[in-house]
Amino acid sequence: MTPVANTACRLSLLQAAWVVARRDFMTILFSRSFVFFLLGPLFPLVVGSLAGGIGQRVESEAARPVIGIAMTAADTEAILAARQSLAKELGPALPDMVVSKRLDPGEIFDAQALLARREGNLAAVLTGTPADPELVATPERLQWWTGPVSLIAGAALRDTPAVYPEVRTQVVAVTGASEQRGRLRTAQAGQLMLFLLIILLAGMVLSNLVEEKANKVIEILAAAIPMDAVFLGKLFAMLAVSLVGIAVWATVIGAVVGLSGFEGLMGNAIDLSSLPEPGVGWPLFFALGIAYFAMGYLLLGSVFLAIGSLANTVREVQTLSMPVTMMQVLLFLFASLAVGSSGQPIEWAAIAFPFSSPFAMFARAAQYESLWPHVLALGWQVAWVAITIRLGAALFRKRVMKSGSQGAKRNRNLRTLVASAFSKGSKNAL
Known part of the structure; x- marks a missing residue:
């Protein structure tokens, strides 16, 4: 039984994280709760779009x-x-x-x-x-x-012919000032969308961790593989689930707008045609949006995982997560303020601070053409993701696993249980 346990413990960090990520992703993706989670935001969007379109049609058909x-x-x-x-x-x-x-x-x-x-x-x-x-x-x-x-x-005037002077016209290209204002609107819209998606989806990390703490699954995982791998796997599983959710929402909204034949409520609220092309171009802008969403999600999710180590109930999670959420709102406002201060210290501070960096850099992608700052910023954010995961895992070991003589004895007992499960051929032990 001991050799089996040693084999399980010899999994590398990435291999162990992949096992946890695959388990969490498949479990959440095919659960009924995830289906209802997907349907939750779609109902008001679909109903609002239909109601807005119907109202627009009624208004157009009403007496002028x-x-x-x-x-x-x-x-x-x-x-x-x-x-x-x-x-x-x-x-x-x-x-x-x-x-x-x-x-x-x-x-x-x-x-x-x-x-x-x-x-x-x-x-x-x-x-x-x-x-x-x-x-x-x-x-x-x-x-x-x-x-x-x-x-x-x-x-x-039939008898007296009307003379209308000819109006000469001259087409002028877009001026620098108008292009700058247009890109500023694109940057602000991108920041807002990024913030709303991160805030909406990052809460799944907390609920998943609290559930597994309650049924002791997290302790079995922590006893079998390094806690850093558990946190890393859970974060990337939640990120993959969130990307699936975004893809589903985008597909449904696009289908509703295409089939209905009118813009509806969202189209009236945001005129996407008024947004000029961002500095890096639309394809790279969307690609960088996905990258910065991933970085912002992982950074906030790692903090939520650390909070989950301090909470034992859903009520405690809500109490502890509220300051973090409010702080994230303040950081978003800070990054929004930095959009209009290009090259000034406030912009560099927003870029350097890891939790506001994704918002500030995504706005920069809409305003400027250069790509090398994004490479440096993504590397900086990846480093901070690793740091926050390490700190969260250390806090979890200290608060939940209770490192020490009693904690070590309990960990040995858990490893024995895990090794027994492996020896019986259970493929779902992790």
Whole structure:
């Protein structure tokens, strides 16, 4: 029995971590709780997207604001005929018009009093004559409708031809200032998405560790293989599960948007077409997003694992994890503040501090073309992942395994149990 135990203990750190990662990944991926975890965020997104699209369609099909015409009968007919002829080419660009009142020659009409009654969908009143039109409306309506009304009035002048000056145009490339502002918006959107995904998914690490502490599985694992390998395997298993979840959510959301034919709630909230191309280009930007998500997840997950070593119940986990979550929010705000301070000490501080580094560097990928800083930053973050795993494993050994004479005796008993399981051919011992 002893040689078997020695063989199990001779697993390298990476081999032992692979065993734990494979076990956790398969167990979580095919569990019912993971299926419901995937469905949880999808329900509000799908319902919100459908509701937003339906609301947008209802709003577009509802009665549009109209312009009331208060002119003499001849002028009214001329305006309506001009609008109808122009509608064949311009269509929705022209405002809808209705007859408010056909005036007698010389009759004075109070347009403001008509609008003050707030009847129906009347948003403006057109008075005067086609040669001298007067539009009464709110400032924003005047800004929208002055041009189309002028075009309709000009087309209504049959005897007096309207002369429209030719407007010369010149296309100019995007200026440096506008490109910088656009990339800044891309950086801020990327940071926000990265933060939300990490906060949403990192909590799975805590719940998994607390469950295994309660049923003593974690102690059996720690007795069989190094604790560093247990932490490393669990973190990478949770990271793989999180990437699967993100892939499922992205696929479902893309399918809903594609099948529904409208942008919906999320499309109205975030106009993705307004985001210009990031500095490193879209393919590398998404690749670096995955890399920085992995680094941020592993860094925060290693801290959560260390917290799990201090908690025995779910209530204690919630109490202990709250300060870490709030600190992560502050670090995200710190990295967001550094986006607008390029080259200044606050940006270098955000890049150097490991827990804000993924957010700061992801924003930098949207703003600048150079790639070598990302290589250095990812190496720096990998080093800190190793450090936090080592510290968390040491804390777990001290708090849970209780290193010492009694802890050593208990570990020997656990190793005996593990060796017995191996000798019986159990493939699920780990």
